[in-house]
Amino acid sequence: MSEIWAGIAEAFRLIWSLDEDLIDITVRSLKVSLTALVIASMLALPFGTWLAIRRFRYRRFAISVLNALMGLPPVVVGLIVYLLLSRSGPFGVLGLLFTPTAMIIAQVIIISPLIASITHQAMRELWSEYHDLLISLNTSKRQRVGALIRDGRRTLLTAALAGFGRAIGEVGAIMIVGGNIDQVTRVLTTAIALETGKGDFALALGLGFILITLSLFVNLTIHALSRTESEGRW
């Protein structure tokens, strides 16, 4: 119990003293996760919506695969990305291994199926509501996807936030492809893993509390900006 209090005290001390390392790690964590979130959302939101409105032969199989991919083990994703980006791998020439870009790539692969799957579920319901109207208005497929994304944006925001939650808390894959290099690829989760390994539980807990606070702050900010729960807003 005393270690938890020590962790809270350490968290306050780090924030109060504007610890340079903490700010560096925190900013990097945010940059990597938010960039991954934006890229994954750009891919997964239209794809999930398209999957909801499009009928094709192996649709059910595609949905099953997508749902299964939600449970992708991050360590395996990290390993595959590592092999692809390592010097002997097909993309080794790009020199991306042990850089924040490699971490972003791994996170995009991990969170895209999650965002796409939640999007598909939500859009399927909205599509059944809008189907007759949009067909009757003679809309193109692009216009249908546009209307669904626009009007389902509250649910899509939830999908994106679920993706962000997974990205910011991810450690296995980014540890492998980022290497946890100080001032280069160290982020909050890998720093926590490192400090725990060193036995500095107070600092690890302090970083953990900061990670939780950060995640809550980003969620609340996005909700506030989009006025999700405001009366009479759409």
Place this chain on the structure above:
Amino acid sequence: MSVSLQDVVVRRRGKTVLGPITLELPNAGFTMVIGPNGAGKTTLLKVLHGVERISSGSVSWSVPSQTAREGQAYVFQSPIMLRRSVRANLAYPLQLLGLNKADISARVTKWAARIGLSAALHFPAPRLSGGEQQKLALARALIRRPNTLFLDEPCANLDGSSIREIEEILREAVHAGTQIIMTTHHLGQARRLADHVVFLNNGQIEEQASAAPFFDAPSSVGASAFLNGDIVE
């Protein structure tokens, strides 16, 4: 635009729900499709609008099908509201047509006033009452100035004043040149509005005629029974 159906049949899961139907509809005025529940009225309307796949036969408009489709609008029995404001619901079909903002704004303002929702322009449409939603759905269909308007029981579950307002808007639309093809359960409404009547029963057309002779002296047994309020099977 006039339309003709030649031996149209619609089957669902092996069961024939409509047809075979051969029909020619006038190109103006009010055509009322009436008949008992399950007669195939909604299916016929959807076939005419091109959103119901036909199993056999053909539907041909007096203009190319794409042109016909672009000039049509459809109002559903349960109004489908976009999860947007009243204003955005009215503006959406105009945005699809690619109209400029000033034109859209002018038409939206005019139609919001016409249906008595000027003060609710920024109100979420799905939170309107049933009558207001139906009027909004009708305005959203008419704001495009369609050549043909399909209405599927637009006044089901509405109170008297809402029905009166909707009928008034429909008369104005016909006067402005829109052809209306509508299904209804209300015989009174059919008598008030119809120029031409199609009586459907068990997926078949039992009778079609101009309104006055149909209501005065129906020639089919089913139509007579229906008009007398008897149970039609």
